Amino acid sequence: xxxxxxxxxxxxxxxxxxxxxxxxxxxxxxxxxxxxxxxxxxxxxxxxxxxxxxxxxxxxxxxxxxxxxxxxxxxxxxxxxxxxxxxxxxxxxxxxxxxxxxxxxxxxxxxxxxxxxxxxxxxxxxxxxxxxxxxxxxxxxxxxxxxxxxxxxxxxxxxx
Amino acid sequence: xxxxxxxxxxxxxxxxxxxxxxxxxxxxxxxxxxxxxxxxxxxxxxxxxxxxxxxxxxxxxxxxxxxxxxxxxxxxxxxxxxxxxxxxxxxxxxxxxxxxxxxxxxxxxxxxxxxxxxxxxxxxxxx
Amino acid sequence: xxxxxxxxxxxxxxxxxxxxxxxxxxxxxxxxxxxxxxxxxxxxxxxxxxxxxxxxxxxxxxxxxxxxxxxxxxxxxxxxxxxxxxxxxxxxxxxxxxxxxxxxxxxxxxxxxxxxxxxxxxxxxxxxxxxxxxxxxxxxxxxxxxxxxxxxxxxxxxxxxxxxxxxxxxxxxxxxxxxxxxxxxxxxxxxxxxxxxxxxxxxxxxxxxxxxxxxxxxxxxxxxxxxxxxxxxxxxxxxxxxxxxxxxxxxxxxxxxxxxxxxxxxxxxxxxxxxx
Numbered sequence: 221x222x223x224x225x226x227x228x229x230x231x232x233x234x235x236x237x238x239x240x241x242x243x244x245x246x247x248x249x250x251x252x253x254x255x256x257x258x259x260x261x262x263x264x265x266x267x268x269x270x271x272x273x274x275x276x277x278x279x280x281x282x283x284x285x286x287x288x289x290x291x292x293x294x295x296x297x298x299x300x301x302x303x304x305x306x307x308x309x310x311x312x313x314x315x316x317x318x319x320x321x322x323x324x325x326x327x328x329x330x331x332x333x334x335x336x337x338x339x340x341x342x343x344x345x346x347x348x349x350x351x352x353x354x355x356x357x358x359x360x361x362x363x364x365x366x367x368x369x370x371x372x373x374x375x376x377x378x379x380x
Numbered sequence: 381x382x383x384x385x386x387x388x389x390x391x392x393x394x395x396x397x398x399x400x401x402x403x404x405x406x407x408x409x410x411x412x413x414x415x416x417x418x419x420x421x422x423x424x425x426x427x428x429x430x431x432x433x434x435x436x437x438x439x440x441x442x443x444x445x446x447x448x449x450x451x452x453x454x455x456x457x458x459x460x461x462x463x464x465x466x467x468x469x470x471x472x473x474x475x476x477x478x479x480x481x482x483x484x485x486x487x488x489x490x491x492x493x494x495x496x497x498x499x500x501x502x503x504x505x506x507x
Numbered sequence: 508x509x510x511x512x513x514x515x516x517x518x519x520x521x522x523x524x525x526x527x528x529x530x531x532x533x534x535x536x537x538x539x540x541x542x543x544x545x546x547x548x549x550x551x552x553x554x555x556x557x558x559x560x561x562x563x564x565x566x567x568x569x570x571x572x573x574x575x576x577x578x579x580x581x582x583x584x585x586x587x588x589x590x591x592x593x594x595x596x597x598x599x600x601x602x603x604x605x606x607x608x609x610x611x612x613x614x615x616x617x618x619x620x621x622x623x624x625x626x627x628x629x630x631x632x633x634x635x636x637x638x639x640x641x642x643x644x645x646x647x648x649x650x651x652x653x654x655x656x657x658x659x660x661x662x663x664x665x666x667x668x669x670x671x672x673x674x675x676x677x678x679x680x681x682x683x684x685x686x687x688x689x690x691x692x693x694x695x696x697x698x699x700x701x702x703x704x705x706x707x708x709x710x711x712x713x714x715x716x717x718x719x720x721x722x723x724x725x726x727x728x729x730x731x732x733x734x735x736x737x738x739x740x741x742x743x744x745x746x747x748x749x750x751x752x753x754x755x756x757x758x759x760x761x762x763x764x765x766x767x768x769x770x771x772x773x774x775x776x777x778x779x780x781x782x783x
Binding site: 466470493 | 587
């Protein structure tokens with residue numbers, strides 16, 4: 221068992237990391253207000269961390285916000301069409317950047333996995349969800365320790 | 381000036397690419413290190429490569445090592461652009477041969493500042 | 508979302524900033540006032556900048572006035588900003604000073620509008636890397652109008668977004684360590700830098716005498732008469748063979764004729780004229 225995440229990270233630190241990601245990537249005037257959540261219906265992207273502490277960093281964004289968020293990150297006009305994978309691609313990259321920055325605050329050395337979207341593995345008891353609000357939409361950044369038995373999900377992508 | 385933008389995220393390739401194009405660069409995207417080597421092998425030799433670290437097939441560090449191992453590609457300035465942000469990781473990338481390092485998240489100004497340091501910001505572009 | 512600041516409120520803020528810092532906010536900077544002061548207003552539980560201005564006007568509060576001035580006079584800085592004055596330091600200035608001084612004599616350098624400390628620590632890193640024994644013989648004085656900026660310079664802690672701004676990666680790994688989400692300057696470099704509050708537009712305390720002064724991107728904010736006063740006060744704190752670096756858009760020419768402009772590295776520096 222690795223150290224519980226609650227003793228390694230506090231909410232303020234996770235919020236501060238997320239606020240930096242938002243101001244750099246989403247826009248200089250974009251404020252990520254800490255608090256609120258959970259997200260009732262959302263889309264998630266996550267990235268795995270493996271090392272002395274192993275687990276996932278999951279970004280869950282309310283489905284009402286994903287289009288706006290994608291347009292903001294890609295700097296698209298409201299009239300420009302989004303491509304099919306744009307929303308997931310942007311969420312994956314946000315999760316990747318959040319994950320990398322969270323990883324740097326945990327005991328190392330650790331490695332970062334590749335980001336994924338879909339339904340994230342269910343968190344065990346070692347979980348730290350941090351809520352935030354962007355343009356009125358709720359989102360959460362959840363740092364969750366690996367569960368005892370690795371979640372059984374089929375691997376769709378095989379890299380040699 | 382030419383730049384190769386290597387990242388598995390299309391969004392990130394678009395962001396970095398459009399910043400560089402704003403400075404007058406001609407850019408080409410690659411989704412991972414192997415794809416980027418293919419571009420170099422067809423003799424499209426850039427002045428600058430912006431390189432993500434964690435990517436499928438071939439990661440950024442492997443790409444850096446491969447470029448530094450080939451004298452024909454010596455003119456390419458290698459700049460990591462990655463969320464890897466531990467002190468030790470930056471040391472590893474520099475040791476592998478990267479010339480500069482930008483931590484994600486970054487702003488367009490951060491890219492401009494690094495290009496200015498590297499002498500890769502075309503004259504007349506306000507930093 | 509945010510409404511434009513009323514002209515009377517904007518004028519009042521301009522007068523306050525001008526009086527306290529001699530910095531002139533040009534018309535059209537309403538957006539800047541709005542963006543910089545909104546967090547101050549919110550931190551006091553006020554709805555907006557108009558309410559903040561109303562409050563200080565109704566009930567004068569020096570501490571709050573100061574916060575307003577500080578919020579409007581601080582800038583984001585990058586490392587090696589306009590790199591020439593730094594490359595010139597190691598290529599031209601330090602060799603010239605070494606030739607003119609006794610061996611081991613202390614070099615005094617002044618970062619006269621230090622903001623959060625990037626300029627002072629850039630100088631410290633360059634000299635630590637190129638001048639043997641720099642830790643014992645280089646004294647860097649960093650001053651700023653803003654109390655908050657002086658405290659930040661003293662702390663030597665920088666966010667990830669800040670170290671991303673033009674700090675060479677090789678210097679980052681050599682001179683900084685990670686502390687939580689931030690990067691901390693090495694103690695040896697912090698020991699070279701002394702930071703204090705100072706208003707360039709008021710009579711200056713006894714400092715120096717300095718061999719090198721960085722006074723960059725400050726004069727642009729002052730009116731012509733204040734520019735001349737500042738340059739004269741700075742000159743009195745410099746050694747006769749000292750070097751002054753101004754911002755790329757600044758000059759002493761036509762402002763104060765007791766300086767000589769000399770080529771220095773790829774740019775230029777200013778030196779006190781003899782007998783001035």
